[in-house]
Amino acid sequence: MKHDSTHLRKRPGALLTTLLWTWGIIAPLTMLAETATADEQAYQARFEQAIQASQSGDMDGAIQLLQGLLKDYPQDLAASNNLAAAYIKQHEYDKAQQVLESALNADPKIAALRKNLNQIYAYQAQQAYQSVFKKSEVDLPQGQWILSAGTELKTPEQAQLALVENNMKRVANRVESWRQAWVEQEVSRYLDYYSPDYTSDNYNNHQAWAKSRDRSLTRPSYIRIQLDDVQVVPLTPQTIQVTFWQAYESNTFKDRVRKKLVWQNQDDQWKIVQENVLYD
Template sequence: MPVSRALSHSLLLAALLLSLNGWASTELDEINQLAEQGKTAQALQRLNGYLGKQPTDAKALFLKGVLLAESDKQEEAIKVFTELTEKYPQLPAPYNNLAVLYAYQGNYEKAKAALESAIRTHPSYATAHENLGDIYARMASESYSRALQLDTNNSRAKSKLALIKDLLPPPGDTTTKQAVKEAPKPTLAISPAPVKAEPKPQPPAPTKPVETKPAPEPTPTPTPASAKPAAPVVATAPATVPEQKKADPTQAIRNAVESWAKAWSNQNVDQYLASYAKDFKTPNGESRSNWEATRKARISKPARIEVKLSNLRVTLDNEHSARAVFQQSYQADHLSQRTGKQLVLVQQQGKWLIQQELTNR
């Protein structure tokens, strides 16, 4: 991805939250649902009440920082993420989000220091490495501009600055601000460190068929001259050849799931919605029309979306119903998360379509 897109997208609040194994909170789930519905003020009010009882809850603090940033309350968000780095210095995501906010303010030195802290905590944190590259590019742009102010005939600085400008949006570009405000809300399915994508299972190597010698042709029995010639024998398959099995639908189901993810990544709303069955069970019991309107808005808003699936496993319930279980890696503007997901699919009009979508917390 070009550096300009990386700066205005991946540098805009990477929401890699902190998943604590075996932890769950009904109240936090409800607060997160309010945020998903766009009720940010109400979500913040309830979140403050929750933090009054659980002041050191890492997930709640992180969610508060994200919502404050999306509300353009940058200084308050910086304060929250700074508190997180002090209480949980082993977590890389708060450092990354601090860098995002500092970069938005034009404080690239602080952004660089925060990203270096994130990388020291987790050297395999790819998002922080990418963002650090964007910061270096921005700082290089400022240095080349300064060199040209001091020497307007410096052709080398001029060509280098032109190259950097091709890669980066100008300082204060409104795409940065819009991406922070309009980015989708984070979920509570979060991890303390980047999770390496599991390799896709490889299909077993084809088994070489066992070579068998053809059975010897039977010796023809002489026919008496007076006998009537026998009718010609119609050639048939040997009795030992098994009946042909029906085609395994597993691959068709895998193709349907991967097409759904591809349509999501390409932000092809029509193709994405066409992946769902007529009797699809909406997550919160809302009407199909309201659910589709919400999905259209969330898929269309981000400047980019990337959905990757790994460890996809398909189980047939019966001839017309199946389940697909996989790990989903989702990235959109500032939001980056990895969750377990299960799709219930049914066969309708010759196609495998999604009837229910479940997230494994």
């Protein structure tokens, strides 16, 4: 079964969550937004019925409901996880393993599914060891339930990617604000985009460089700057490079160059630590 993230986004309750339910603990159910379609509401009702059946001890009813959901939505990861958890509760580990392995073939990085499957593998291994070594207590799989199909289930890799993407957006916005401060000739605001120890090859320290930039910003009667072909590339989780074509014009000077800015996250503030004109 090939995983299709687009399909997951389109089916009712497609975004899953890492909110998990351990057997015996009851937590409130997440409700769909008022704007949900009738199909989405019907799906959520069926999903919640399975949760309620499991919490009341009707595991056969929960299994039947979840099997019905999977017939209609065969790539529903939350339903797959919960069906496996129900089988685990009934000690039907082979069935749970089959459900989880099938779901993991769709996306092998889903953390909740992987955790439940690993419990079954560990249980099977302990049983095998008992036939060779002296008897010891076997840890039974517990099974974890996903409470709602209305929110997102992310792997650590996906969460890290989301963080990087957010930082890229922040830096892109900072580049535009940096440009505006330069155009508006607001020296203090412009300099604040640079790291406190920033300098260039032509100056011995930050203070000398900042004094030079003060003159460059305040001397012209006007400044116009246009940035084109802006490209944002993460170098590390805390360092992002931005390249672009910069068209500069004032009453005294005019040019167009390819430029690189390297931004670094310093105390949750993205600052310029490197600025270069690219000649290649």
